[in-house]
Amino acid sequence: MGFPVGGESLPAGAPVTVAWSHDDDIGVVQARVWLSTDSGGSWALLAQGAFNQSWGWTVPAGAGTHCRVRVQVLDSVGNLTQTESAADFAVGGASPVDGGLPTRTLTLTQNAPNPFNPRTKISFVLPTAGDATLCVYDVDGRLVRTLLSGHQEAGERTVTWDGDDDRGGRVASGLYFCLLRSGDHSIVRKMTLLK
Known part of the structure; x- marks a missing residue:
C-alpha cells in the first residue's frame, strides 16, 4: 500500500x-x-x-x-x-496510536487537484514544532518555488501553489515534485501542471 x-x-x-x-x-x-x-x-x-x-x-x-x-x-x-x-x-487531528495527541508521523498528502491548472492545494502534517521546508522542483531537480521555509508549529497545514516560480513567472506544463522536509525526514509527491 x-x-x-x-x-x-x-x-x-x-x-x-x-x-x-x-x-x-x-x-x-x-x-x-x-x-x-x-x-x-x-x-x-x-x-x-x-x-x-x-x-x-x-x-x-x-x-x-x-x-x-x-x-x-x-x-x-x-x-x-x-x-x-x-x-x-x-x-481529523487525533492519532490512532496515542488516542488524541497529535500524530507523530510527518505526512504529505497528494496535492489536489492533480493534474491542476492554474493552482493546487498541498496539505501536510508536522508532528513536532521545528524548522521545515516545502519546495517545488522540476524534473531536472532544479528548485522552482519555495512555498514554506523556517520555524513551524506542529499540526496540519494547507498551502496553495499558483504555478509561479520564486521570481513570479509562470512555469511550463509538466511534471513537478513537491518536497517536504522536517528534521531528518522528507517526503516527495509528484504533481502535474496542465495548461
Missing part, C-alpha cells in the same frame, strides 16, 4: 489519493477500494472501477481514529491481489 499506510492524520473533507502498486504488468480489469473504521473488523466499499494504482478520495468526516483502506485488484488473466494499510490512520 502506498498511501495511506497507517499513522497518518487526514483532515476530514481533504482530497487525497489512495495509492498502491501491483507486481505484474498485466492490465487491470477492476479495482475495489474499501474503508474500515474499526481497524479492519468490517469493510465498506468506497469505489470500484478500472483504477490503475491510484484513486482520488475525499476523506469523510466522522470516520474516527481506527481507519484502514484495502485495495483489491483483478487483472485480465484472473489474478486477484490485495493490499491494505499496515496500521490505523485517523481522520
Whole structure:
C-alpha cells in the first residue's frame, strides 16, 4: 500500500489519493477500494472501477481514529491481489496510536487537484514544532518555488501553489515534485501542471 499506510492524520473533507502498486504488468480489469473504521473488523466499499494504482478520495468526516483502506485488484488473466494499510490512520487531528495527541508521523498528502491548472492545494502534517521546508522542483531537480521555509508549529497545514516560480513567472506544463522536509525526514509527491 502506498498511501495511506497507517499513522497518518487526514483532515476530514481533504482530497487525497489512495495509492498502491501491483507486481505484474498485466492490465487491470477492476479495482475495489474499501474503508474500515474499526481497524479492519468490517469493510465498506468506497469505489470500484478500472483504477490503475491510484484513486482520488475525499476523506469523510466522522470516520474516527481506527481507519484502514484495502485495495483489491483483478487483472485480465484472473489474478486477484490485495493490499491494505499496515496500521490505523485517523481522520481529523487525533492519532490512532496515542488516542488524541497529535500524530507523530510527518505526512504529505497528494496535492489536489492533480493534474491542476492554474493552482493546487498541498496539505501536510508536522508532528513536532521545528524548522521545515516545502519546495517545488522540476524534473531536472532544479528548485522552482519555495512555498514554506523556517520555524513551524506542529499540526496540519494547507498551502496553495499558483504555478509561479520564486521570481513570479509562470512555469511550463509538466511534471513537478513537491518536497517536504522536517528534521531528518522528507517526503516527495509528484504533481502535474496542465495548461
